[in-house]
Amino acid sequence: MDASDLLRGALLQISGSDAVRTAVTKAPVSRSVVQRYVAGDLVPEAVAVTGELRGTNRLATIDYLGEDVTDRAQAERTRDTYLALLDALAEADLARFGAAEVSVKLSAVGQAIPGDGDAIALENARAICEAADRAGTTVTLDMEDHTTTDRTLEAVRALRADFPWVGAVLQAYLHRTEADCRDLAGPGSRVRLCKGAYKEPASVAYQDGGEVDLSYVRCLKVLMAGEGYPMVASHDPRLVEIAEALASHHGRTPDSYEFQMLLGVRSTEQKRIADRGHQMRVYLPFGEDWYGYLVRRLAERPANLRFFLRSLAGSS
């Protein structure tokens, strides 16, 4: 494990503290970093940035920020924001044929509510799927920490009975993921493969960046050889190259898989990939509840984190 793996783990570990949350959300530097990664606070801003991406041939998957909601009314407000977003995308003619879809965290729509959280989240996710279906687009269920993996995959299965296009997310850092890729590589199955962004114990996840990369390649091989629709979510140039080589090895056409990257990360490369004739989808978050998302983005890149901590020290 190298220094950046350790730094990443340490940041994710302390981010649960209320004192750290208050310091980060109040610091002026946070706003400027957030602006790089987040499209804005409201639906019209998300729709406007989606339109700009379309102008450079990029697709979008839009996430309304929020997670770990334990209040049912809040979970329903999040659902309603997705419904309004899907209406607005349809009105702007950005949803058809999946040009802009939505990404949903089950913990934002009720999964973390004690007792019947799973049922509440499923009901809200179903309403979002119905709206996406009407708009002519799709939904992908983001993957959160490993304690939710089974329940989230269960929700994907339940929703796919009515909406076979529901996307699953698998995280290469988990030991279990290669097997999950095999289970989910069937016809039409949309699967986003990412490295994984949470602090996970060694009992369930690789801790070393090199091991995560090797796992990613093993998983890619399974997905590209399968009959599903792989969504290659990584900014890692080596993995993008390997994905392209595997797709060509398996005779895949450019419409049978796609690349995905985050808003604000390697934008020039995103455009280059789209210009090479690939489908390139950008994960586009919006909303005011950006703390958890920001912390994960800082943890991914030690250079960001050093800049951030220096500015934080200077602003206090």
Ligand SMILES: Cc1cc2nc3c(=O)[nH]c(=O)nc-3n(C[C@H](O)[C@H](O)[C@H](O)COP(=O)(O)OP(=O)(O)OC[C@H]3O[C@@H](n4cnc5c(N)ncnc54)[C@H](O)[C@@H]3O)c2cc1C
């Ligand atoms: C579309 C999409 C959806 C995702 N959904 C999920 C999900 O549902 N669940 C989940 O756990 N994780 C999700 N992730 C996050 C993912 O798990 C990784 O944490 C993240 O993508 C960084 O891994 P990487 O593959 O880009 O490789 P890394 O090795 O982290 O990065 C490779 C290179 O990309 C650049 N880079 C990466 N991150 C940043 C950054 N934040 N700022 C600036 N440069 C950066 C750097 O140049 C870096 O050297 C998603 C990622 C993407 C792209």
